[in-house]
Amino acid sequence: MSVLLAGGGTAGHVAPLLATADCLRRRHPDARFLALGTIAGLESRLLPERGYSFVEVPRVPLPRKPSADLYRLPQRLRKAVTAARHAIEQIDADVVVGFGGYVSVPGYVAARRLRVPIVVHEQNSLPGIANRLGARWARSTAVTFPGTSLRGAVHTGMPLRSEITDLALLPDRAARRREARAELGLDPDRPTLLVTGGSLGAQRLNDVLGSCAGELLAAGVQVLHASGRGKEVALAPDVDRTRYVVRPYLDAIDTAYAAADLVVGRSGAGTVSELTALGLPGVYVPLPIGNGEQRRNAESVVAAGGGVLVDDAALDAAFVRSRVLPLLTDPAALAAASAAAAAFGVHDGAERLADLVEAAAASRS
Structure with a gap:
């Protein structure tokens, strides 16, 4: 089997791409993989680190409003489609798998012209422009959240990294919770709140939760707070730093999840998918910019009782x-709340998507 992967720019596109590729590589050790991306995106670093070849295609933003970029679009797109076509021909791809973002559109267009089957995966409840286009031509369209409005959508959930799926399937989560807390220097027996704004942090979360540190500790809980690199959490001088632990970044987020009873964070598709796969209740604070997809991502699990939703x-x-x-x-x-989150969650999204990819690849032969 030969697979061309398209999706880059942000972790939201690259993480499920890698999880799906890893799953396919486990199933088919002799399969060939090639990925499309841009030099400026995370994929230029993460893909080679995981052993996947990477081909650069020109970045083609799709303007939402009339602008100079709109007039430059045809020429940029032609160059990008040509690069994607060469990549497909280079490995004689059986299937093109797109995860949205700038590089997916040329991959979809080139695949359609070469009559190579397309599989689309959409991360968010509110689909982006690239995947709305790709879904029109796709043999299969997979979505993270039920009810996502895309043609022929099949609910697969989010392809998740193995660290998360391994934790989700662990038979004795209670024992792992105590171990994880000890590893992080926390009390194994205290209720634990995890606060995270992702790798970049969220200053709003830092400010509000930091100001509440005294009340949280007085209630008998402990806090593990990932502030984000370059961001700070202002704590009063009398706050016990052994119970309100601030770290700029958590290298092993699965350990932090294992230690937590409740998580306060943004509601990107990856975060919502990871928490629900693990049966972790979330206090979701959608990013207050964008087109509202973060709120949409969390609404269903919150309605089911698996968390709380609050505007920034x-x-x-x-x-x-x-x-x-x-x-x-x-x-x-x-x-x-944990049971409700777990009932909503999917821990085998990569396996489900890999099934669709295999079927599409087989249809070409």
Whole structure:
């Protein structure tokens, strides 16, 4: 089997691409893989690190409004499609798998012209322009969240990295929770809140949760707070730093998840998918910019009882006091929210998507 992968620019595209490629490589050790990407994207570093060949295609942003970029689009797209076509021919691809983003569009166009089957995976509840186009031509279209409006959509969930799926399938999560807390220098027996804004952090979360540190600790809980590189959490001088632990970045996020009872964070598709796969309740604070996809990502699991949704502007000390603390300190409420999150979650998204890729590749032969 020969697979061309297209999707880059952000972790939201690259992470599921890598998880799917790893799954296919486990199933087919002799398969050939080639990925499209841009030098400026994360894929230029992450793909070679994982052993996947990478071909650069020109970056082709799709303008949402009339602009000079719109007039330059045809020439840019022609160059990018030519590069994608050469990549398909280079490995004689049986299937093109796209994850959205700038590099997917030339991959989809080239595949359609060469009559190579296309499989699309959409991460967000609100599809992007690239995947709305790709879904029109795709043999299979996979979506992370049920109800995503794409032609012929099949719910597969998000392809997740093996560290997350291994934790999700662990038979004794309670024992792992105690171990993880000890590894992180935390009390194995205290309720634990994880706060994370992702690798870049979220200053709003840092400011609000940091201001509540005294109340959180007084309620008997402990906090592991990933501030983001270059960002700080301002704590009062009397706050016990052994119970409110601030780190700029968590290298092993699976260990942090294993230690946590509740997570406060943004609601990117990857975060929502990871938390629900692990049965972790979330306090979701959607990024207040963009087209509203982060709110949409979290709405269904919150409606099912697997978390709480709060606007960025509404997150304050009063909210932490009235909504976060009561949930974190009520074992029965936490257990119910955890069960609801787990019922919504999917831990085998990579396997489900790999099934669709294999079927599409077989259809060409």
